[in-house]
Amino acid sequence: xxxxxxxxxARGLLEIKQFNRQRESVVFTVAFPVILLFIFGSVxxxxxxxxxxxxQYFVAGMIASGLVNSGFQQIAIMIPVERDLGTIKRLRxxxxxxxxxxxxxxxxxxxxxLLQLILLMTCGKLFFKLELPTQSDRWLTFLWLxxxxxxxxxxxxxxxxxxxxxxxxxxxxxSPVVIILQFFSGVFFVFTQxxxxxxxxxxxxxxxxxxxxxxxxxxPDSFASQEAAKSWELNKILLNxxxxxxxxxxxxxxxxxxxxxx
Amino acid sequence: MSAELVxxxxxxxxxxxxxxxxxxxxxxxxKGEIFALLGPxxxxxxxxxxxxxxxxxxxxxxxxxxxIDPSAHISKESERKWREKIGIVLQTAGDAADLSVEETxxxxxxxxxxARSPEQTIDEVGLSxxxxxxxxxxxxxxxxxxxxxxxIIGNPELLFLDEPTTGFDPEARRAFWxxxxxxxxxxxxxxxxxxxxxxAEELADRVAVITQGRIMxxxxxxxxxxxxxxxxxxxxLRHGVREVIATATPxxxxxxxxxxxxxxxxxxxxxxxxxxxxxxRMIGSVQ
Numbered sequence: 001x002x003x004x005x006x007x008x009x010a011r012g013l014l015e016i017k018q019f020n021r022q023r024e025s026v027v028f029t030v031a032f033p034v035i036l037l038f039i040f041g042s043v044x045x046x047x048x049x050x051x052x053x054x055x056q057y058f059v060a061g062m063i064a065s066g067l068v069n070s071g072f073q074q075i076a077i078m079i080p081v082e083r084d085l086g087t088i089k090r091l092r093x094x095x096x097x098x099x100x101x102x103x104x105x106x107x108x109x110x111x112x113x114l115l116q117l118i119l120l121m122t123c124g125k126l127f128f129k130l131e132l133p134t135q136s137d138r139w140l141t142f143l144w145l146x147x148x149x150x151x152x153x154x155x156x157x158x159x160x161x162x163x164x165x166x167x168x169x170x171x172x173x174x175s176p177v178v179i180i181l182q183f184f185s186g187v188f189f190v191f192t193q194x195x196x197x198x199x200x201x202x203x204x205x206x207x208x209x210x211x212x213x214x215x216x217x218x219x220p221d222s223f224a225s226q227e228a229a230k231s232w233e234l235n236k237i238l239l240n241x242x243x244x245x246x247x248x249x250x251x252x253x254x255x256x257x258x259x260x261x262x
Numbered sequence: 263m264s265a266e267l268v269x270x271x272x273x274x275x276x277x278x279x280x281x282x283x284x285x286x287x288x289x290x291x292x293k294g295e296i297f298a299l300l301g302p303x304x305x306x307x308x309x310x311x312x313x314x315x316x317x318x319x320x321x322x323x324x325x326x327x328x329x330i331d332p333s334a335h336i337s338k339e340s341e342r343k344w345r346e347k348i349g350i351v352l353q354t355a356g357d358a359a360d361l362s363v364e365e366t367x368x369x370x371x372x373x374x375x376x377a378r379s380p381e382q383t384i385d386e387v388g389l390s391x392x393x394x395x396x397x398x399x400x401x402x403x404x405x406x407x408x409x410x411x412x413x414i415i416g417n418p419e420l421l422f423l424d425e426p427t428t429g430f431d432p433e434a435r436r437a438f439w440x441x442x443x444x445x446x447x448x449x450x451x452x453x454x455x456x457x458x459x460x461x462a463e464e465l466a467d468r469v470a471v472i473t474q475g476r477i478m479x480x481x482x483x484x485x486x487x488x489x490x491x492x493x494x495x496x497x498x499l500r501h502g503v504r505e506v507i508a509t510a511t512p513x514x515x516x517x518x519x520x521x522x523x524x525x526x527x528x529x530x531x532x533x534x535x536x537x538x539x540x541x542x543r544m545i546g547s548v549q
Contacts, residue, residue, distance in 0.1 A: 010372050014361070021360040087357030090412070093315060093350035095342045096373045258317070 007100035012107025019108055029070050030115045033062045034123055040188065041128045048190055049226050052219055055128035060218045061187035063120055064210035067146070068178055070112040071153025075105055076160040076174045081167030083257060092258040102252070106154045113150055133217055141234065142217045148241045149210050155248035156206075162255035181207045192228050199228060206244045209237040266293040267326070268420050268451040269314060274323035276309050276475075283309045285475035286323070296442065296452045298466035298483075300459070302545055306475040307455050308353075308424070314453070315350055315422055316341075328420055346374055349418030351409050353425055359398035363389050366397065367411050374416035386444075387411045388437055402429035407438070414445065421445065423454045427461060439464050459538035471541065473548045487540040494535075499528040 019025060041055035048054050082088050091101060124130030133139055160177075164170035182188060184198050185208040191199065202208040215223065216232040224232050269291035276284040284306045291297045301307045312318045314325065316332035325331045330344045358366050367384055371377040384393060387407040392400065400408065406429060413421060423442070427435045442465055446452060456462055462469050463483045470480040471487075484490055493508035496515050509515045512532050519527045 007372060010369065014365070014369050017365070018358070018360045082357065085357040086352060086354060089317070090350075090352060090357065092317070093345070093348070093352070094370065094373045094416070095345040097338070097342070 004097045004099045005103065007096055008103025009107065011096075011100055011104025012111075015104050015108035016111045019112060025074075026112075026115075029074055029112050030119060033066050033069065033116060034119050037062050037120060037123060037128070049223055052223055052226075053129060054190075056124075056130055056219060057190060057215065058187070059120060059124040059128060059130045060214040061182075061185075061211045063117060063218075064145075064149070064214045065178075065182050065185075065187045065207060066116045066120065067113060067149040067153050067210055068181070068207050070116060071109045071150055072157040072160065073174055073178045074112070075109065075154055075157030076164070077167075077170040079158065079161035080164040080170040083161075084167040088258050098256075102155075102158060105158065106151060109154045109157075110147075110150050113146065117146070130218060131220075138217050141213065145210060145213045145217070145237075148238075148245070149206070149213075152206055152241050152245045152248060155245060155252050159248045159251035159255060162251075162257055181205055184208070185211050187211060192226065206241055209240040213237045267291065268293050268328060269297075269453065270324075270326040271310075271314075272324040274310065274313065274325060275321045276306075276313060276318070277321045282475055284313070284320075287472070287475070287477055289470060289477060289480070291451060291453055293451055294446065294449055295467040296446050296454060296465050298454045298456060298462040298469040299472060300456070300462060300469055300541060301472035305472045307472055310472070311422060311424060311453070311455060315348070316345075346376065346416060347419045349413040349416055349421040351413035351421070351423045351426055353428075360396060362394050362396055363400070363408055363411075364393045366408065367415060370412050370415050376417050377415055378417050380415065383411050383415055386441060388434075388441075403431060403434045406430065407434075410438070410441070414450075418450060421450050421452045423452060425456055426454070427456070427458065435461070459536065459541055463537045469537075471544055473545060478544055478548070483537050486537065487544050489535055489537070489540045492535045492540065495533045496530070497533070498530045504529075 037055070037059060040058050044054040044058070046054055048057055079088070088101075121130065121132065125132060133142065160174065161170075164173045181202070184194070184202040185191070185205070186194065186202070187207070191202075191208070191211070194202075199208075212227065212233065215227075216234065224230065227233070267290050269289065271287055271289045274284055274287040274289075275282065287306070287310055289310075299307055299311065309318065313320050313333060314327050318333075320333040325333060328344060328347055330336060330340065332344070336344070361369075363384060364380070367380040371380045384390060387410050389404060389407055389411065392404060397405065397408065406426060410423075410426060413423070426442075427438055430438060439461070442452060442454075452465075454462070454465065466483055468480060469483055469486055471478045479486060481487075491510075493510060494512040495506055495508055496512055496519070497504055497506040498519065499505070507515060516527070516530070516532065519530075
């Protein structure tokens with residue numbers, strides 16, 4: 001167990017080193033949400049509730065979808081590429097435990113997530129009147145949302161990586177899933193203004209719940225009355241993330257492919 | 263032979279649906295030898311090797327690789343211990359392009375409990391002056407040498423080398439052969455596949471020829487396909503026309519010709535069959 005963790009951390013540090021050296025991926029995963037924030041924040045300046053501007057609402061959504069971008073999207077695209085390159089097959093031939101590989105991926109996701117969070121929160125505060133929470137229970141919720149959200153998104157990314165047949169086609173398979181979920185989950189629009197069927201569909205997946213959780217963290221408590229259930233539903237958020245974490249782990253372990261040949 | 267067997271395969275079969283890729287292979291590799299597996303593409307070479315490496319599961323048959331059947335269900339702990347003793351150099355890999363040679367070798371050393379010194383390993387594969395170089399900047403041959411470094415970093419008892427010198431220049435091949443012989447002298451057992459017959463001849467203690475999923479013959483490179491008894495070709499020019507005589511006694515044949523020509527024989531050549539010719543003849547006979 002100690003060895004699995006030690007090698008997992010070693011892999012995580014190596015992955016971070018590689019990530020930092022791939023300028024395009026740093027820009028894509030870290031700066032892209034910030035660019036979106038500037039576009040949407042500049043276009044929609046209205047207040048959607050007393051004391052809550054759309055850009056504040058949007059920052060909360062972007063932070064949540066950052067977890068999905070750097071976890072699910074990045075990993076589900078990266079693994080098929082690594083499969084094509086033979087990285088994973090080579091690793092499979094060493095005594096490195098499979099779990100260490102997954103831990104390494106989680107660490108790298110957490111790292112790119114932190115970069116993204118710092119950038120989003122700084123820009124949100126400087127340009128879009130984002131209020132950082134002052135109560136410790138909000139920060140505590142923020143912490144478990146980030147940690148649990150990262151774990152769930154990463155493991156679902158690993159599970160989903162079995163679907164793209166090649167690294168080249170991976171982003172075409174993965175990105176639409178993420179973009180559709182973002183539209184359905186109240187990242188780009190106010191969730192309660194979406195059609196009912198969209199809301200119900202989005203409620204199956206974690207992004208809607210992560211977004212809601214981030215609104216709890218970053219919006220005034222009075223906004224709870226504007227939510228679909230008229231409350232923050234923190235326990236439901238926790239439940240949804242845990243269920244997907246378990247389901248994702250099951251599928252990741254079952255379907256993970258070590259190489260791209262049959 | 264009572265020598266310890268590192269690999270022992272009995273009647274190994276692998277089917278993909280109706281198609282049979284490996285149709286009953288028997289093979290033994292002794293401790294400390296370099297064993298080359300030769301065969302045309304699609305003969306079942308890679309499938310056999312990947313079953314031995316644990317990448318694919320057999321359909322039937324008995325396998326022992328360092329005492330373990332990699333197709334059987336084994337505990338994580340015994341698989342780890344087994345993998346500690348095995349080194350694999352795959353055919354192609356293009357990974358970790360953004361890391362340096364040193365970073366990559368150092369990292370892989372962490373996976374093994376009895377790893378070689380990364381520094382020394384980099385020297386041995388001839389990448390000393392490329393330590394800091396990013397992998398993406400390496401030439402094909404240099405990349406291949408890095409693959410070998412990663413294959414041997416764990417100090418394996420058994421090393422799989424799948425077409426290791428593809429893309430090497432002649433000088434790099436010689437250096438690479440030296441390295442492989444050195445590993446053998448240190449006690450490493452090596453299973454090699456290659457398309458270069460001269461490489462098999464240089465390195466291998468024994469070779470096996472596989473065609474259509476079966477082993478045709480196992481022998482030393484000197485005796486494969488009856489090579490040691492094969493006819494020698496003596497060729498020369500008579501009245502401007504090349505004549506070829508196949509003979510089992512080339513020395514007396516040349517002596518006879520010398521008397522006939524009363525001295526120098528025009529454009530004389532005496533050629534024993536190369537391993538490649540024997541191999542192609544064997545392959546040709548089944549196709």
